[in-house]
Amino acid sequence: MQHPRPGLGENITYWEDNPKNAGPSWVNWFTGNRNTPQVFLRHPEVGEEKKGDSQRVTAVFRYRYSYSAPPKDLIYRATAKGIMNLRVRLLRPDGKELGLLDKVYVLNSETDLRIPLGKEAVNRALEFAQPYQKGALTTATRETLRSMSVFFAQARPGMLQRPVPLRGPYEIKVTAVLVGKDAFLRGQQLVVAGDVFGLLGTDSWGRDIWSGAIAGVKWALLIGLVTAAVSVAVGVLYGVASAYFGGWVDALLMRIYDVFQSIPFLPVLIVVSAVFKPSFWVLIFMMCLFFWVGPVRTVRSIGLQLREETYVEAARALGASGRRIIFQHMIPQLVPYAFASMALAVPGAVVSEATVSLIGLGDATVVTWGQILHDAMANGAALQGMWWWIVPPGLLIALMGMTFAFVGFAMDTILNPKLRTR
């Protein structure tokens, strides 16, 4: 597994608690609530009591468990300062209560706490399960014990080997006694770490794919629109100029066009990136450099026809300069076509960027759908059947392409009356 990318800038702990390679939570509808979805309990009932220099802060987290697989962990997070005796107890639906944690923390400055309770409570779990086991627990069992399986299972014989889920309301009671002048405890959260997460699951680092997908929208739009607009604008101007000036200018421009058109995009990009990894804008620039050739031929042939129009002849007779004729008379005729071209060029640009990112040549600091797919491939998502990592980004690319295709094809139909079907 690769290192998470540097430069992503965010608080790396944001996905620390998320399960890795977890599917979307709505998968539960189809599997009959087999897996535990990740839940963030952020609003406990908090109680505070001050007695001189010490305070007693209590918090009660309520959680309803109705799944087959136990949560992976219960992670307690808070920000605190001072000398703190932290006690956490779990109240099960069957009325049994156990202690999960009883520890003293010495915090001289404001500290962000992150306490995975599962590890802390292993011994308690053993104690709890012991009475229901015939005979002593083997070392193997001890070592492979997962405390959460015990806590969320029905208390009965064989609960270690074949745990039956105990469904119902649970309460996690936190009692903290703080000593110290500026001691405080705040921002208490309990994360129920699950097997499935969110709308689109997580990737190998636990990052929420839904957020990634949404983040990619703006990049896709940016790349698509900028590339399409610039390349079509350049292409149209180029084609019109070539058509209008004719003669050797036309011949020269067309030869240059031939050369550019024959250069394959991907190999050159690969070569260039062997020297330096292209940044986001360099990538856009390079795409424009290749995509401008698209409309040139058609625009040129339209331009050639426009040039023969009587109004162009009249304008020339009136002494209009070439520039004026091009911009006043010819370009306006091409604007509708240009817009249709731009609309239809956007999907191409988006897919190209995705392709480039997929093979790892894209800008790694930017979250685009192509980057997500690159990570997916690099972490063997296809082999592991992690469809939630692969399908959504591609689907979104296709959706964006489809949107612009609808617009572009509609414009095509409007521009070319022969294609109307009514």
Next chain:
Amino acid sequence: MYWKYAVRRLIHVALTYVVIIFIFSALFNTVMETTLRAQITERVQGEIVSRTQRMAPEQLARFREERTQHYIKLYHLDEPVALRIFWRAVRTLSFDFGNSTIITSSSGERKVSVIVAEAIPRTILLFTVAVLIDIVVGVAIGIKQAQKPGGSLDRATSMATMVVYGLPTWWLAMVLIMLLVYKIALFPSGGMHSVPPPSGFAYYLDFLHHLALPVLTLVVVGFWGRAYLTRNIVLGTLQEDFIMAARARGLPESKVLYGHTMRTAAPPIVTMATLSILFSIGGGLIFEGIFSWPGMGRIAATEIGAGHPVQHTHGHRNRRRHQADPGGPFAPAMAPLQMSRPQESVPARSRTRHRPPPAAGRAKKTASFPTRTAVTLIS
């Protein structure tokens, strides 16, 4: 009568090819120089490390100098840039690509030209077969669409065309592999043959089995664009006066459609088909990679993956050492293929002699940007 035109075009193609090769040469040179120098430093460093114990510091410094110079000479880095570009271009034009360290052909050859010569047919096989199926299906459906414009087939397929427009083929490949290879084991996961390949008739069946999924993926994404284009062209033609006149003469619809309409609509459709076939030769780098298809794309992918754009051959001092270009096998091979498309819709194989000159205006208007993008997206 068209010979003069054809000859002129060929000369253009040749000239453009030479220009491109020079451009590539210049490009690769810049790349290679940087990495080469870095590599030389590395190598020399490596050589020094093993000798630090035995030699004194000044000796080491001299040694370093010597070795660096040796390598610089070896890779001709001491020659002026222009000269190097020139010679590289010449070598490429004479198809002398040198050897590769990381890839061998199936016969164990290291000559890049052999490797490439082996890989190109495989790429062509995959993509051209797909394109041919594409064209046949696409044109057939396009004609049907044009017969009843606005009808249910037309609307449904137009919708599908737009949906598929922005769909990356390699992504669909990934999804289909997940579905049809890992979830339901219908197709093999990649490559051209099973390992070890079966013999006799089963060999060909096995090959087809491996060919099936990639071709299926390509066709599923590809034929819509062609159908849409055909539909538009045919629809445009159907509105012409002479079609109405043909119908008025009592000719049956099949004759009107397949005879008069298709014959007239043929030039742009043939252009599209020919362009598609030629573009298909360019293959798809990513696509081949996903299916581990041993074609041009895989070679390029391996080259990239190796990270070192430059390799050289060890030993055999008596042989002149050439360098394998990064994408070297790829680009020069691609360039002529990219350029050999017909520049205009010259009807090369019309049976009739007095063919009207290529209807440049009309053909261009219909082979519009959507085509171009659609065709480019295919590859």
Next chain:
Amino acid sequence: MNKLEVRNLKLYYHTSKGVVRGLDGVSFHLDSGETLGVVGESGCGKTTLGTALLNMPTPPGRIEDGQVLLDGKSILQLSEGEFRRIIRWERISMVFQGAMNCLTPVYTVRKQMMETLQYHRPMEIAEAEERIRKYVNLVGLSEDVLRRYPHELSGGMKQRIVIAMALFLEPDVVICDEPTTALDVVVQAQIINLLKDLKRQLHLSFIFITHDLATEAEVSDRIMVMYAGKAVEIGTNEQIYGTQGPAHPYTRMLLAATPRLHRKVDQLAFIPGTPPDLLEPPAGCRFHPRCPLASARCRQEEPPLETIEPGHQAACWEVLS
């Protein structure tokens, strides 16, 4: 029995903006060997009539009502397949307006003629060639036009080819839709003469559609004047063009608008206003907005086409009274 009889033919175009009444109840007859000229302004329904008789209304048109009887037998209810095999081109053929665009550009002339001929009358190639050659010569062209593509021929030549094709199956009725409009005057004269010769030689019935009154006068035996999808006057050549003058005000004004060669005129006469919108034709007589003789009755009631003298019909309240 009349060769062709049309009764109350209605053809409406169902467009997205509404129903355009291209033909709104047209009735006339055509005798064997006779040429009926159909005149009228642009948009009056002349070409629509032609396509209706071939049962090929331009989409989105549809024949709503009426009957067309060929030799007494109704043909509009034949299925498309039957109509195509039996009637179209076999018994009714058409010479199109703008023949430049009516020949398929990718087939030679010979191929197009042969195709049509062989489809309708399968025969030996030699025999087919014979017939094609005969008609090509008949229209005044040499045989090497057969080898050519349409774009290699001039406008006049193309028109002749189209005429030849319309004739070579020797149909009963030939509809000529503005056959000379797209041609220059000299060629026009040639074509008109040709048509007159053919009429004499082959004894075919013609329907000659045009907006050019002069050529109409040359070729037609009888004239039908159309306005806004209806026939407003039908009469013999003499009755319409003769010294007595036509009956219907519209026809009178049409004739008055034709510049005279030998008379000095300070101002050309014209008909004020424009042809009506066939989406919502005016109530009563369709011509009343532009008619100097319009009365209150004209504005409310539509005049029927009535006989005013043998062989002469008109639809006008002023005339009928």
